[in-house]
Amino acid sequence: MAVATTFSPKLDTAYSKIDALPPISKLMGYAKADTKKSLWQIFNTAIPFGIMWYATYKSLAYSYWVTMLLSIPTALFVVRLFIMQHDAGHGSFFKSHKANDFIGFWIGILTLSPYQYWQKTHAIHHATSGNLDKRGFGDIDTLTVAEYRGLSRWEQFKYRAYRHPLTMFVVGPFFQFVIKHRFPYNIPKSWKREWKSVHLTNLVLAGVLLLAWSTIGLKNFLLVQIPVTFLSCFLGAWLFYIQHQYADTYWKRDTDWDYFQASVKGSSYYVLPKILQWFTGSIGLHHIHHYNSRIPNYELQNCFDENPEFQSVTRLTIPSSLACIRLALWDEDKEKLISFKSLSVPA
Numbered sequence: 001m002a003v004a005t006t007f008s009p010k011l012d013t014a015y016s017k018i019d020a021l022p023p024i025s026k027l028m029g030y031a032k033a034d035t036k037k038s039l040w041q042i043f044n045t046a047i048p049f050g051i052m053w054y055a056t057y058k059s060l061a062y063s064y065w066v067t068m069l070l071s072i073p074t075a076l077f078v079v080r081l082f083i084m085q086h087d088a089g090h091g092s093f094f095k096s097h098k099a100n101d102f103i104g105f106w107i108g109i110l111t112l113s114p115y116q117y118w119q120k121t122h123a124i125h126h127a128t129s130g131n132l133d134k135r136g137f138g139d140i141d142t143l144t145v146a147e148y149r150g151l152s153r154w155e156q157f158k159y160r161a162y163r164h165p166l167t168m169f170v171v172g173p174f175f176q177f178v179i180k181h182r183f184p185y186n187i188p189k190s191w192k193r194e195w196k197s198v199h200l201t202n203l204v205l206a207g208v209l210l211l212a213w214s215t216i217g218l219k220n221f222l223l224v225q226i227p228v229t230f231l232s233c234f235l236g237a238w239l240f241y242i243q244h245q246y247a248d249t250y251w252k253r254d255t256d257w258d259y260f261q262a263s264v265k266g267s268s269y270y271v272l273p274k275i276l277q278w279f280t281g282s283i284g285l286h287h288i289h290h291y292n293s294r295i296p297n298y299e300l301q302n303c304f305d306e307n308p309e310f311q312s313v314t315r316l317t318i319p320s321s322l323a324c325i326r327l328a329l330w331d332e333d334k335e336k337l338i339s340f341k342s343l344s345v346p347a
Contacts, residue, residue: 056228082107084297088104112178113177129290139244142245144329244268246316247336251266271315326340
């Protein structure tokens with residue numbers, strides 16, 4: 001079986017340099033919510049988002065092309081708001097548990113993400129990321145080469161369709177946030193708290209639609225909201241994908257799996273231009289976030305700069321990350337994520 005090494009020729013995968021990881025106690029100074037910084041982030045994001053949404057709405061009177069153009073920065077503000085919801089879900093945005101839950105729920109209305117449902121599945125993702133024996137909630141489905149070859153042709157076709165870029169980044173994210181988040185059919189009925197979050201979010205969203213219908217009109221609302229939602233879902237899905245789906249990522253069986261090694265070897269450092277790092281709340285420093293999820297987004301860069309142990313990891317830039325789109329199968333022998341085309345003809 002050949003591995004397509006051309007997929008990541010520019011990546012720094014110096015794993016030997018990250019064997020000596022900092023003790024978790026060394027990072028506790030960064031894992032402290034700063035109320036002033038958090039409130040400032042809400043202020044410098046929610047207000048511009050509101051202004052951009054209104055400007056996008058007003059542009060309907062001139063040209064829908066302008067509306068589509070303005071939906072791009074509006075969607076970027078949604079992504080930044082989602083990072084705050086994300087931090088709140090980890091208990092790292094405010095010191096108060098109630099404050100985190102409050103802001104997380106209301107941002108969840110804007111991001112179409114039932115807060116406590118998302119919080120639960122994301123916690124599972126953190127606890128099992130890179131563990132081949134505990135794949136499930138909160139992850140992108142990833143099969144091993146052996147598992148894929150053991151499927152029927154129909155099942156292989158379905159997996160290929162699922163991993164196709166159109167599904168992964170276009171259809172799938174929109175379906176996930178707009179439809180599945182309204183009724184997450186695959187979570188247990190015993191998750192009472194999470195189901196309550198889903199129903200309450202849906203109730204508020206229904207109220208938003210009624211308010212829009214009685215004020216600006218449902219058609220105008222959807223003409224603005226659909227492209228904003230589509231773009232923000234696309235961007236969010238891409239970020240989540242590229243943070244874990246690259247050639248030299250980390251997957252181990254449960255007996256060999258290690259949480260901290262999975263954090264730094266199985267989470268990329270996505271090097272973005274400063275403006276995009278701002279909009280994405282430094283989530284590109286994903287290896288640090290997985291190492292200690294109590295570090296708020298505004299401390300990730302400081303932690304990276306002051307701890308050399310975190311600097312020799314898998315780095316992805318926007319151009320190099322595009323090559324990862326075709327990766328779809330984990331080769332346990334080569335310990336690489338490979339493409340379908342990399343599979344040799346079965347003996």
